[in-house]
Amino acid sequence: xxxxxxxxxxxxxxxxxxxxxxxxxxxxxxxxxxxxxxxxx
Amino acid sequence: xxxxxxxxxxxxxxxxxxxxxxxxxxxxxxxxxxxxxxxxxxxxxxxxxxxxxxxxxxxxxxxxxxxxxxxxxxxxxxxxxxxxxxxxxxxxxxxxxxxxxxxxxxxxxxxxxxxxxxxxxxxxxxxxxxxxxxxxxxxxxxxxxxxxxxxxxxxxxxxxxxxxxxxxxxxxxxxxxxxxxxxxxxxxxxxxx
Numbered sequence: 227x228x229x230x231x232x233x234x235x236x237x238x239x240x241x242x243x244x245x246x247x248x249x250x251x252x253x254x255x256x257x258x259x260x261x262x263x264x265x266x267x
Numbered sequence: 268x269x270x271x272x273x274x275x276x277x278x279x280x281x282x283x284x285x286x287x288x289x290x291x292x293x294x295x296x297x298x299x300x301x302x303x304x305x306x307x308x309x310x311x312x313x314x315x316x317x318x319x320x321x322x323x324x325x326x327x328x329x330x331x332x333x334x335x336x337x338x339x340x341x342x343x344x345x346x347x348x349x350x351x352x353x354x355x356x357x358x359x360x361x362x363x364x365x366x367x368x369x370x371x372x373x374x375x376x377x378x379x380x381x382x383x384x385x386x387x388x389x390x391x392x393x394x395x396x397x398x399x400x401x402x403x404x405x406x407x408x409x410x411x412x413x414x415x416x417x418x419x420x421x422x423x424x425x426x427x428x429x430x431x432x433x434x435x436x437x438x439x440x441x442x443x444x445x446x447x448x449x450x451x452x453x454x455x456x457x458x459x460x
Contacts, residue, residue, distance in 0.1 A: 228392035238307030239361070241268070241290045243283065245342075247325055247335075248272040251369040255312060256270060259372050262418065 229262040271377075275327025276311050276339040284349050287360055307360035309346055311339040314367045323369070332366075340364055343385065354424065359383070361426065368394070378416065380423035391419045453460055 234242050246252045256262055269286075271278070294302040315322035315332040324330035328338060347359035364385050366375035373394030379385050391449055396415055400408035417424070 234268070234308070235301055238305055239308040240294060240299045240302040241307045242310065243286065243307070244268070244270045244310045244312065245276055245278040246270070246272050246367075247276050247314050247327070248274045248393065249314060249325060249327075249369075251368060252272070252312065252314055254372070255367065259374065261369065262268070 229260060275325055275335065276313050276342060277327070278311070278342055280345045280349055280373075283346050284353065287350055291354075297380070308363060309343060309360050310363045310365060311343050312365045312367055313339040314369050316370050317368050318370045336366060340385055340387065347383070366390075378419045379425045380420070381425065382423075383426065387418050389421065391415050415451060 244256070246255050273279070282286070285288070290299070290307055294305070295301050299305070308444055313335040315335065316330075320332055321330050324332050325335040328334040343362040343364060349361060350359045361383055362379065362385065364377040364387075367373070368375070371394060373392060375390050375392045377385050377387060377390045380389070396412055399415075400411050403411060
Protein backbone atom coordinates (compact mmCIF):
# COMPACT_ATOMS: atom_id res chain seq x y z
CA UNK A 227 0.00 0.00 0.00
CA UNK A 228 1.32 3.44 -0.89
CA UNK A 229 0.91 6.44 1.35
CA UNK A 230 0.25 9.39 -0.90
CA UNK A 231 -1.60 12.69 -0.78
CA UNK A 232 -4.84 11.11 -1.98
CA UNK A 233 -4.69 8.61 0.86
CA UNK A 234 -4.14 11.26 3.53
CA UNK A 235 -6.95 13.33 2.05
CA UNK A 236 -9.23 10.30 2.26
CA UNK A 237 -8.32 10.09 5.96
CA UNK A 238 -9.38 13.73 6.39
CA UNK A 239 -5.99 15.46 6.39
CA UNK A 240 -5.16 18.30 4.01
CA UNK A 241 -1.64 18.71 5.44
CA UNK A 242 0.75 16.25 7.06
CA UNK A 243 3.79 17.74 8.76
CA UNK A 244 6.40 15.25 9.97
CA UNK A 245 9.23 16.06 12.38
CA UNK A 246 11.59 13.13 12.88
CA UNK A 247 14.73 13.20 14.99
CA UNK A 248 17.69 14.47 12.98
CA UNK A 249 19.67 11.29 13.77
CA UNK A 250 21.05 9.76 10.56
CA UNK A 251 19.49 6.40 11.36
CA UNK A 252 16.10 7.92 10.59
CA UNK A 253 17.11 8.93 7.08
CA UNK A 254 15.19 6.03 5.57
CA UNK A 255 12.05 6.78 7.55
CA UNK A 256 10.07 8.33 4.73
CA UNK A 257 11.04 6.36 1.65
CA UNK A 258 11.65 2.93 3.20
CA UNK A 259 9.72 2.69 6.48
CA UNK A 260 6.66 4.88 5.93
CA UNK A 261 7.03 4.52 2.15
CA UNK A 262 6.09 8.04 1.25
CA UNK A 263 7.87 11.03 -0.18
CA UNK A 264 7.56 14.70 0.74
CA UNK A 265 5.84 16.92 -1.79
CA UNK A 266 6.27 20.57 -2.58
CA UNK A 267 3.54 22.91 -1.43
CA UNK B 268 3.21 16.97 3.09
CA UNK B 269 6.34 18.44 4.62
CA UNK B 270 9.26 17.07 6.59
CA UNK B 271 11.87 18.78 8.72
CA UNK B 272 14.17 16.98 11.12
CA UNK B 273 15.26 18.31 14.49
CA UNK B 274 17.77 16.87 16.97
CA UNK B 275 15.80 15.01 19.61
CA UNK B 276 12.52 15.94 17.81
CA UNK B 277 12.77 19.36 19.44
CA UNK B 278 10.85 21.08 16.66
CA UNK B 279 10.18 24.80 16.73
CA UNK B 280 6.63 25.25 18.05
CA UNK B 281 6.47 28.91 17.01
CA UNK B 282 7.45 28.06 13.41
CA UNK B 283 4.85 25.29 13.35
CA UNK B 284 2.13 27.63 14.62
CA UNK B 285 3.05 30.00 11.77
CA UNK B 286 2.93 27.09 9.29
CA UNK B 287 -0.44 25.94 10.64
CA UNK B 288 -1.74 29.52 10.31
CA UNK B 289 -0.62 29.77 6.67
CA UNK B 290 -2.19 26.44 5.82
CA UNK B 291 -5.41 27.40 7.58
CA UNK B 292 -5.50 30.65 5.61
CA UNK B 293 -4.98 28.68 2.40
CA UNK B 294 -7.73 26.30 3.40
CA UNK B 295 -10.24 29.00 4.32
CA UNK B 296 -9.63 30.90 1.08
CA UNK B 297 -10.16 27.78 -1.02
CA UNK B 298 -6.48 27.33 -1.81
CA UNK B 299 -6.48 23.66 -0.79
CA UNK B 300 -8.62 21.39 -2.97
CA UNK B 301 -10.94 19.39 -0.72
CA UNK B 302 -9.64 21.25 2.32
CA UNK B 303 -13.07 22.35 3.56
CA UNK B 304 -13.38 19.42 5.92
CA UNK B 305 -9.73 18.43 6.27
CA UNK B 306 -7.48 18.83 9.27
CA UNK B 307 -3.76 19.39 9.85
CA UNK B 308 -1.81 16.38 11.12
CA UNK B 309 1.45 16.89 12.98
CA UNK B 310 3.61 13.77 13.37
CA UNK B 311 6.65 13.52 15.64
CA UNK B 312 9.04 10.56 15.33
CA UNK B 313 11.49 9.72 18.11
CA UNK B 314 13.76 6.69 18.09
CA UNK B 315 15.18 4.04 20.37
CA UNK B 316 17.25 0.87 20.23
CA UNK B 317 15.97 -2.40 21.67
CA UNK B 318 19.37 -4.15 21.43
CA UNK B 319 21.38 -1.48 23.22
CA UNK B 320 18.94 0.98 24.79
CA UNK B 321 21.50 2.70 27.03
CA UNK B 322 23.96 3.56 24.27
CA UNK B 323 22.28 3.44 20.86
CA UNK B 324 19.14 5.44 21.59
CA UNK B 325 18.62 9.14 20.87
CA UNK B 326 21.93 10.92 21.57
CA UNK B 327 20.14 14.24 22.11
CA UNK B 328 18.45 12.72 25.17
CA UNK B 329 21.41 10.68 26.44
CA UNK B 330 19.94 7.42 25.09
CA UNK B 331 17.07 7.75 27.54
CA UNK B 332 14.02 6.38 25.69
CA UNK B 333 11.51 7.73 28.20
CA UNK B 334 13.02 11.20 27.94
CA UNK B 335 13.00 11.06 24.12
CA UNK B 336 9.33 10.05 24.16
CA UNK B 337 8.33 12.64 26.77
CA UNK B 338 10.16 15.44 24.96
CA UNK B 339 8.55 14.66 21.60
CA UNK B 340 5.11 14.36 23.19
CA UNK B 341 5.73 17.57 25.12
CA UNK B 342 6.41 19.47 21.88
CA UNK B 343 3.26 18.05 20.26
CA UNK B 344 1.16 19.12 23.25
CA UNK B 345 2.81 22.55 23.27
CA UNK B 346 1.84 22.98 19.61
CA UNK B 347 -1.79 22.07 20.35
CA UNK B 348 -1.87 24.40 23.35
CA UNK B 349 -0.28 27.26 21.39
CA UNK B 350 -2.84 27.01 18.57
CA UNK B 351 -5.78 26.67 20.98
CA UNK B 352 -4.61 29.59 23.14
CA UNK B 353 -4.34 31.79 20.06
CA UNK B 354 -7.25 30.64 17.89
CA UNK B 355 -9.65 29.08 20.36
CA UNK B 356 -10.74 25.72 21.69
CA UNK B 357 -11.01 23.03 19.01
CA UNK B 358 -8.64 24.73 16.57
CA UNK B 359 -5.65 22.54 17.45
CA UNK B 360 -4.20 20.24 14.81
CA UNK B 361 -4.36 16.48 15.29
CA UNK B 362 -1.15 14.93 16.55
CA UNK B 363 0.49 11.52 16.17
CA UNK B 364 3.56 10.22 18.01
CA UNK B 365 5.66 7.44 16.51
CA UNK B 366 8.69 5.69 17.96
CA UNK B 367 11.14 3.96 15.63
CA UNK B 368 13.38 1.10 16.71
CA UNK B 369 16.51 1.83 14.70
CA UNK B 370 17.69 -1.79 15.10
CA UNK B 371 14.97 -3.24 12.89
CA UNK B 372 13.14 -0.12 11.62
CA UNK B 373 10.00 -1.18 13.54
CA UNK B 374 7.42 1.46 14.42
CA UNK B 375 5.67 1.97 17.74
CA UNK B 376 2.53 3.98 17.09
CA UNK B 377 1.07 5.89 20.03
CA UNK B 378 -2.64 5.94 19.37
CA UNK B 379 -4.39 9.19 20.35
CA UNK B 380 -7.71 8.99 22.18
CA UNK B 381 -11.04 10.48 21.13
CA UNK B 382 -9.92 13.93 22.36
CA UNK B 383 -6.67 13.71 20.42
CA UNK B 384 -4.62 13.23 23.60
CA UNK B 385 -1.73 10.78 23.53
CA UNK B 386 -0.94 8.42 26.38
CA UNK B 387 2.51 6.81 25.94
CA UNK B 388 1.18 3.49 27.22
CA UNK B 389 -1.44 3.26 24.47
CA UNK B 390 0.56 1.99 21.53
CA UNK B 391 0.83 -0.70 18.90
CA UNK B 392 4.04 -2.02 17.35
CA UNK B 393 4.06 -2.96 13.68
CA UNK B 394 6.85 -5.52 14.14
CA UNK B 395 4.73 -7.41 16.70
CA UNK B 396 1.70 -7.20 14.41
CA UNK B 397 3.79 -8.50 11.54
CA UNK B 398 5.03 -11.48 13.56
CA UNK B 399 1.54 -12.24 14.82
CA UNK B 400 -0.04 -12.08 11.38
CA UNK B 401 2.59 -14.06 9.46
CA UNK B 402 0.88 -16.75 7.44
CA UNK B 403 -2.63 -15.41 8.05
CA UNK B 404 -4.95 -14.82 5.09
CA UNK B 405 -5.23 -11.06 4.35
CA UNK B 406 -8.74 -10.71 5.79
CA UNK B 407 -7.85 -12.51 9.03
CA UNK B 408 -4.68 -10.42 9.35
CA UNK B 409 -6.71 -7.22 8.87
CA UNK B 410 -9.12 -8.28 11.61
CA UNK B 411 -6.18 -9.12 13.88
CA UNK B 412 -4.69 -5.63 13.34
CA UNK B 413 -8.09 -4.04 13.99
CA UNK B 414 -8.42 -6.03 17.22
CA UNK B 415 -4.92 -4.99 18.36
CA UNK B 416 -5.80 -1.35 17.68
CA UNK B 417 -9.06 -1.69 19.56
CA UNK B 418 -7.18 -3.14 22.55
CA UNK B 419 -4.72 -0.22 22.48
CA UNK B 420 -7.55 2.30 22.18
CA UNK B 421 -9.47 0.85 25.12
CA UNK B 422 -12.63 2.74 25.98
CA UNK B 423 -11.63 5.93 24.18
CA UNK B 424 -11.21 5.17 20.45
CA UNK B 425 -9.21 7.57 18.32
CA UNK B 426 -10.87 9.77 15.73
CA UNK B 427 -12.12 7.95 12.59
CA UNK B 428 -9.65 9.88 10.42
CA UNK B 429 -6.74 8.78 12.58
CA UNK B 430 -7.60 5.10 12.39
CA UNK B 431 -6.81 4.27 8.73
CA UNK B 432 -3.13 5.33 8.82
CA UNK B 433 -2.23 2.74 11.41
CA UNK B 434 -2.73 -0.39 9.28
CA UNK B 435 -0.82 1.44 6.57
CA UNK B 436 2.08 2.10 8.86
CA UNK B 437 2.11 -1.64 9.36
CA UNK B 438 2.78 -1.71 5.60
CA UNK B 439 6.41 -1.15 6.50
CA UNK B 440 6.40 -4.52 8.23
CA UNK B 441 8.51 -6.39 5.70
CA UNK B 442 11.20 -3.72 6.11
CA UNK B 443 11.90 -5.26 9.52
CA UNK B 444 12.56 -8.59 7.83
CA UNK B 445 14.87 -7.01 5.31
CA UNK B 446 16.82 -5.24 8.06
CA UNK B 447 17.13 -8.44 10.07
CA UNK B 448 18.08 -10.51 7.05
CA UNK B 449 19.95 -8.17 4.73
CA UNK B 450 21.18 -10.97 2.45
CA UNK B 451 20.44 -9.82 -1.09
CA UNK B 452 17.61 -11.71 -2.71
CA UNK B 453 18.71 -10.79 -6.19
CA UNK B 454 21.67 -11.74 -8.31
CA UNK B 455 23.92 -9.25 -10.02
CA UNK B 456 24.04 -9.72 -13.75
CA UNK B 457 27.71 -10.71 -13.70
CA UNK B 458 27.06 -13.34 -11.00
CA UNK B 459 24.54 -15.28 -13.01
CA UNK B 460 25.68 -18.77 -13.98
